[in-house]
Amino acid sequence: MGDDNSYDIRTILSQMREEYWQALAEEETEAKETVECLVFTLGGKRYAFETHYACEVIRVPKLVRVPAVQSLIKGIFNLRGEITAAIDIRPMLGLPQPEIGATGRILVVRGDNFTTGILAEAAHGVQGLCFENFEPFTSGSGTKADFVRGHFNLEDGNVILLDVEALLADPELLAGEA
Amino acid sequence: MANRYLEIFCREAEEHLASLQSGLLVLEKNPARTDLLHELLRNAHTLKGSARMVGLADISAITHTMEEQLKGMERGERKVDAQAIDLLLRGADAVALITSALMRGEAPELDVERFVAEYDRGELGQHLTPEPREAQPEAISDTVRADVKTLDQLVNLVGELIINKKRLESKLDRLKEVTYALPAEHAAPLAEFRGDLEEDVLYLDYLIQELHGKAMGLRMLPLRTISDGLERLVRDLAQQLGREVQFQIVGQAIEMDRVLLEGLKPILIHLLTNALSHGIESPEVRAAAGKPRRGTVLLSARHQGNSVLVEVRDDGRGMNPAGIKAAAVSRGVIDHREADGLSDEEALYLTFRPGFSTAEIVTDVSGRGVGMDVVKKNIERVKGGVTLASEFGSFTQVTLQLPLTLSVLDALIVACGGETFAIPTTYLQEIVKVRASEIDTLGSGEVIKVRGATTPLYSLSGMLGLSARRETGDLPLSAVVLKHCDQRIACVVEAHLGYSEVVVKGLGKQFRNVRFLFGATILGDGNPALILNVPDLFESGRGVQRTPLSAEEVQAAQRRLKVLVVDDSITTRTMEQSILVSQGYAVVTAVSGEDALEKSAEERFDLVISDVEMPGINGFELTRALRASEQYRETPIIIVSSLSRDEDKRQALQAGAQAYIVKGAFDQGLLLETVQMLIG
Numbered sequence: 052m053g054d055d056n057s058y059d060i061r062t063i064l065s066q067m068r069e070e071y072w073q074a075l076a077e078e079e080t081e082a083k084e085t086v087e088c089l090v091f092t093l094g095g096k097r098y099a100f101e102t103h104y105a106c107e108v109i110r111v112p113k114l115v116r117v118p119a120v121q122s123l124i125k126g127i128f129n130l131r132g133e134i135t136a137a138i139d140i141r142p143m144l145g146l147p148q149p150e151i152g153a154t155g156r157i158l159v160v161r162g163d164n165f166t167t168g169i170l171a172e173a174a175h176g177v178q179g180l181c182f183e184n185f186e187p188f189t190s191g192s193g194t195k196a197d198f199v200r201g202h203f204n205l206e207d208g209n210v211i212l213l214d215v216e217a218l219l220a221d222p223e224l225l226a227g228e229a
Numbered sequence: 230m231a232n233r234y235l236e237i238f239c240r241e242a243e244e245h246l247a248s249l250q251s252g253l254l255v256l257e258k259n260p261a262r263t264d265l266l267h268e269l270l271r272n273a274h275t276l277k278g279s280a281r282m283v284g285l286a287d288i289s290a291i292t293h294t295m296e297e298q299l300k301g302m303e304r305g306e307r308k309v310d311a312q313a314i315d316l317l318l319r320g321a322d323a324v325a326l327i328t329s330a331l332m333r334g335e336a337p338e339l340d341v342e343r344f345v346a347e348y349d350r351g352e353l354g355q356h357l358t359p360e361p362r363e364a365q366p367e368a369i370s371d372t373v374r375a376d377v378k379t380l381d382q383l384v385n386l387v388g389e390l391i392i393n394k395k396r397l398e399s400k401l402d403r404l405k406e407v408t409y410a411l412p413a414e415h416a417a418p419l420a421e422f423r424g425d426l427e428e429d430v431l432y433l434d435y436l437i438q439e440l441h442g443k444a445m446g447l448r449m450l451p452l453r454t455i456s457d458g459l460e461r462l463v464r465d466l467a468q469q470l471g472r473e474v475q476f477q478i479v480g481q482a483i484e485m486d487r488v489l490l491e492g493l494k495p496i497l498i499h500l501l502t503n504a505l506s507h508g509i510e511s512p513e514v515r516a517a518a519g520k521p522r523r524g525t526v527l528l529s530a531r532h533q534g535n536s537v538l539v540e541v542r543d544d545g546r547g548m549n550p551a552g553i554k555a556a557a558v559s560r561g562v563i564d565h566r567e568a569d570g571l572s573d574e575e576a577l578y579l580t581f582r583p584g585f586s587t588a589e590i591v592t593d594v595s596g597r598g599v600g601m602d603v604v605k606k607n608i609e610r611v612k613g614g615v616t617l618a619s620e621f622g623s624f625t626q627v628t629l630q631l632p633l634t635l636s637v638l639d640a641l642i643v644a645c646g647g648e649t650f651a652i653p654t655t656y657l658q659e660i661v662k663v664r665a666s667e668i669d670t671l672g673s674g675e676v677i678k679v680r681g682a683t684t685p686l687y688s689l690s691g692m693l694g695l696s697a698r699r700e701t702g703d704l705p706l707s708a709v710v711l712k713h714c715d716q717r718i719a720c721v722v723e724a725h726l727g728y729s730e731v732v733v734k735g736l737g738k739q740f741r742n743v744r745f746l747f748g749a750t751i752l753g754d755g756n757p758a759l760i761l762n763v764p765d766l767f768e769s770g771r772g773v774q775r776t777p778l779s780a781e782e783v784q785a786a787q788r789r790l791k792v793l794v795v796d797d798s799i800t801t802r803t804m805e806q807s808i809l810v811s812q813g814y815a816v817v818t819a820v821s822g823e824d825a826l827e828k829s830a831e832e833r834f835d836l837v838i839s840d841v842e843m844p845g846i847n848g849f850e851l852t853r854a855l856r857a858s859e860q861y862r863e864t865p866i867i868i869v870s871s872l873s874r875d876e877d878k879r880q881a882l883q884a885g886a887q888a889y890i891v892k893g894a895f896d897q898g899l900l901l902e903t904v905q906m907l908i909g
Contacts, residue, residue, distance in 0.1 A: 113756050116648050118693035119744045127736070127749060129757045132389045134749045136739050165739040227742040 085179035090210055091158060091171040094146025097210045098171075099180065099203070104215040106159040106166065108174045111137070111151060120226040125170060130159065137168045138224060144198060162219035180210060197221075234457050238283045239328045240374070245272040246328075249295075249321045253314050260309040263302070269317075270299045276324065281465075282458030285331075287341045288324050294349050295320045320348060377488060380447050384637070387441045388732030392751050394437055397430050445637065448488070452530050452539075453481040455494045459501060463526060466505045473512050473523040474505065480530035485537055489631060492611040493539065496604050500541040500627055501526065503601075508545030508625050518622070520544070536655050537633060542626040548619040550576035557585055577617040578715050581605045605714075609764045612638075612653060612747065614713060630655055640731045640760065642752075643709060643722040646695025649758040651731050651750055656763035658710040658717060660725055665706075665790075677719055679710050689720035692766060693745055713767045720766070733760060790908050791815045791832070795825040795839040795851065796869070801892070805838060805869070808897045809904065822846035826854055829861060836908050837861070838900075839886075841870040841877065849884040856885035865907035869900070 088099035089108070114126030114137050125137045137157055141148045149172060157168040180203045187201040198218045203210045218224075252269045256262055273296040280288035295317055301307030323344055330337035401423065408419045456478050467474040485493070509515075509524035516522050527542045550573035557563050557579040563571075571579070579585055583602040608615050613631040618624075632638060632655055640651035641660070661679060668675050668686060675686045686708065690696065708719040731750035734757075736743065747762040792814045796802045806816045817834070819825035823845050829837065837855060841848035848868050855861040868881040871892040878889045888903045 115749075115757050115759065116646070116695060117740075117743065117746070117759065118646075118695055120740075127757055127759075129751050129755060132385065132392075132734070132751065134734050134736050134757055136737075165737050167739055224739065225742065226736075226740040227744075 084182040086182060087177055088180050088210070088212070089158065090175040090178050090180075091156065092173040092175070093144065093171055094141045095149065095172070096146070097175070097208065098213055099178070099210045100160075100213045100215045102177055104160045106161050109157050109159065109168075111155045111157055111170065117226065121223065123223065124226055128157075128168065130166075130168070133166070135159065135166060135168050136226070137170055139170045140198075140218065143218070143221070143223065160215060160219065162216075164219075167219070167224065180205075180212075185212070234283050234454065235285075235331055237454070238279055238285070239332050241279055242276060242288075242324065242328045245276045246321050246325050248272050250318065253318055253321070256309060257311060257314045263309065266299055266303045270296060270303065273299055282461065284461050285327070287345055288327055290345045291320050291323055291348055294351075298351075316348075316351065323348070375447065377448070380444070383444050383447070385732070385734065387437065387444045388637075388734075388751070390437050391441065391732065392755065394430070394434055396755070397433070401427055401430060448486045449484040449633075450487045450490055451481060452483050452485065452490070455490055455497070456481055456528065459497060459528065462498060463501055463505065466502065467509075470505055471511055472505055472509050474509055475523055475525050476528070477525065478528045483530040483532065483537055485631065485633060489611050489633075492607060493629075493631065496607050496629070497528070497539070497541065499604055501528070504541060504543040504545065504625070508543035508547075510546050533630070534639070534654070537631045539629040539631060540626060542624060544624050547621040547623055547625050548577055548580075548617070549621045550574075553577065553579050557582065560585060574617075575715060577619055580617075581615075581714065612655060614655060616714065638731055638733055638760070640729060640750075641709065642726040642729055642731075642758065643689075644724045644726060645722045646690035646693060648695065649726065649752065649756075650689075651729070651758050651760040652709060652711070652763065653747070653760065654728070656711050656713060658712045661708050661710060661719065663706045663708050663719075663721065677708070679717065679719060682717065684710060684717045684719045686719045686721065689722050692720065711763055711766065713764055716767055718767065731758075731760065790835040791817065792904070793817050793819060793825060793829060793834040793837045795819045795822065795837065795843070795848070797821060797840060797843040801840065801869070804897075805900065808900060812901060812904075814904070822848070822851040822854075825851055829855065829858075833860065834864065836865050836867070836904060838867045838869055838904075841868060841872055841881070849880055852881070852884040852886050867900075867903055867907070 087102045089102050089105045090097055090099045092098070109130075112128045114128055116126050117124055117136075123139050123142055125139050127134050127136055129135075139148065151170055151172055154173040156171050156174040158171055158174065159166060159168050184204045185201055186204060188199050198214045198221070200212045200214045202212060249269060249272045252265050252272070256265050256269075273292050277289050277292040277296060280286075280292060298307060298313065298317060298320075302309050302313065307313060323339060323341075326339050327337045327341065404419075404423050404426070408416050408423060411419065460476055460478070463474060463476040466472075504526050509526065510518070510520075512522040515524065525544050527540070529542075530537055530539045532538075553576050554563075554568045554571065557576075558565055558568050562579060562582045562585050568576075580601045581604075585602065605615060608629060608631075611631060613629055615630070616628045618626045618628070632653065638651070639654040641654060641657055643650050643652060659679070661677070663677055663686070667677050669677070669683075671683065671685075676683050677686045678684070689709075706721060707723075707725055708721045709725065710717055710719045729752075733748045734750060735748055736746060740746070745762055745765045747760045749757045749759050752758050792809050794802055794805045794809070794816055795818075796805070797820055802818045802820075806818055809816045817828055817832070819828050821843050822839075825837070825839065826846075837851075839848040839851055846854070848870065852866050852868070855864065855866060865888075866886045867888045867890060868886045869890045869892060870877060870881075873891045881889045887907055890899060890903060
């Protein structure tokens with residue numbers, strides 16, 4: 052055994068200690084700055100909103116079309132005995148509207164006035180998103196952003212943060228004549 | 230306590246008094262908060278009205294004074310100071326004293342007459358003990374008050390139970406299938422288990438039905454709860470107007486949903502006020518017309534199917550169609566041309582038009598009078614219908630048709646535009662089958678005759694703005710005839726799926742302004758179905774698309790044309806049948822001329838296609854026989870034969886056939902063309 056292969060237990064221990072503290076510190080700072088979000092796909096892009104708005108995520112049941120209402124109300128469904136609307140918010144966000152297929156889900160959100168179901172192309176579960184990566188929306192970027200608060204820059208791309216309160220307060224969601 | 234309406238009043242009074250007291254105390258601290266006055270006024274006003282209904286003149290007088298004082302404050306004519314508020318509080322105390330004495334069935338410890346007189350003069354009732362009596366042990370009552378919302382939730386939950394029970398039943402059926410597929414030794418124990426489970430589900434079903442009945446019963450009250458007050462109203466009003474009236478009430482025990490009953494009360498007050506002020510003449514006029522001096526007003530209620538009919542009938546001067554038309558024209562409700570086109574019966578319904586009623590009836594009983602249009606709106610709100618009948622000079626009768634409850638409805642389930650809808654049976658007159666030949670064009674729309682009456686025919690899916698999705702193949706065209714007031718319309722639906730008792734669910738706030746819908750229900754398969762708000766379909770004025778039939782529907786109306794195919798060869802029969810069926814014709818086959826004669830006697834065919842050479846009577850003889858019968862004198866007949874000689878063709882035409890197709894040259898295009906040419 053040569054010197055090269057020998058090891059200094061002190062150095063290793065101190066390294067380990069350093070790593071340990073560093074990890075702890077990282078964890079702490081991260082814990083402070085992440086926000087639990089439900090992530091899903093709308094118009095091919097990843098969107099998210101804070102989990103506290105979401106009641107549940109369900110598969111798309113049979114939707115019953117409602118006469119004489121605007122097109123974004125796709126229908127109603129039975130949510131354990133409560134009649135609930137399924138809405139397609141993609142036009143409101145200026146997004147393309149690919150067919151909602153087998154991966155499609157309904158995100159049930161509870162607003163001040165009513166509970167409603169947002170149709171999404173897919174739901175990706177709850178993720179802790181780090182505020183460090185958050186960029187608030189600035190006007191002038193050219194996108195339709197009435198209901199967007201900003202986006203998270205993640206390694207695998209952007210996740211746009213929806214403004215659920217503004218969305219649910221929009222009179223366009225209230226059924227009536229188109 | 231003898232009179233339970235007094236009991237109801239006392240409970241109501243408690244609420245208003247508590248609200249008055251707390252409001253007045255806030256006002257005393259902040260005299261600037263005049264915004265509170267409106268609510269206080271409402272409390273006092275309601276108390277006054279209710280007291281009048283149960284005949285408590287003292288309370289009515291006190292609250293009247295309170296109301297005047299509050300009005301003065303609201304107008305700024307009266308100072309909002311401690312003294313004024315004290316006076317109001319004394320009034321509230323006095324009312325509380327009287328009601329609590331009533332509850333105990335004792336005389337109030339208050340010289341009521343003196344107090345009322347003093348209070349009216351604005352004096353503080355000095356002899357009124359301001360200290361409340363020692364708290365009395367609350368009389369134990371055998372009733373509790375329940376929030377209607379809680380009852381609704383209860384009914385809703387029972388509805389969920391019913392739906393879940395239906396699911397259990399369908400699971401049982403599946404279990405049966407599974408059992409059948411098993412070898413006997415495994416099937417036996419499973420079948421036994423299934424039997425036990427079925428018994429459990431049956432018992433559950435029984436319990437749910439009981440529970441449902443009880444839950445519904447909680448919301449029901451007899452008509453008596455509101456009609457007692459009405460007697461008093463009629464008596465007072467008659468005195469005031471100088472009429473002699475005998476007021477009869479029939480069917481006081483009929484029970485209705487309490488929410489409905491509450492909605493009915495103002496309607497009845499209005500109708501009775503009308504009957505007395507516009508219907509019953511003064512005794513002198515009646516005598517001069519040869520009628521008894523004393524008029525009769527009859528309020529009756531009875532069950533009809535699953536609804537309640539409430540009638541208000543008076544033997545007064547009746548409604549004058551000509552007068553109504555003139556009034557409607559002068560008020561700009563309709564123009565002269567429209568007026569001329571109206572029948573006498575239709576004219577009566579002009580009184581429901583907004584803007585017709587200008588005569589404001591101001592009495593201190595009913596308050597400011599409202600027009601009949603408001604009555605109609607109120608009835609629509611409780612899913613009811615109203616019909617009028619009158620003979621000028623002898624009577625007026627207003628009939629209200631109301632559902633028993635708003636939480637469970639009898640409905641016809643129909644398929645329309647690819648969806649399922651429930652139509653409350655109160656609006657349903659009948660279901661009809663529509664043949665293309667029965668559809669006429671009138672103006673720009675289509676009409677059919679229903680029991681002799683010309684009825685507009687619309688496409689329901691078109692009216693609702695849903696694309697018609699006819700998946701029902703060669704089913705005949707069905708229409709539902711809907712009625713509302715004096716109007717009838719027929720709406721084409723894809724199919725009717727039977728009657729059902731449906732649990733009504735609200736659509737929630739997101740759908741508050743939605744049209745055409747009254748609510749939704751959950752069907753046995755767990756999917757929702759929308760319940761139609763039928764009056765919306767009648768409101769063409771608000772831009773409802775009175776959509777004519779879609780091309781598919783017109784085609785469907787034609788599709789049902791029935792063809793009789795007669796041929797002894799199974800190949801030819803089957804071929805012709807499949808060609809015709811694929812084009813939407815209904816086809817019946819016959820294997821011989823005799824068979825054809827028998828079948829054509831049983832049902833009516835629009836076209837007959839026959840072979841010539843068959844055992845028994847041949848095609849020519851069949852044609853002659855059909856021509857000889859009255860039913861088939863005009864019915865087109867096509868002869869399809871392998872005989873191609875001109876002689877045969879001539880013979881066929883002589884027998885009365887319209888067309889002759891040679892089997893050798895047979896192609897389906899030619900057959901269809903010929904059929905379409907003959908019957909469309």
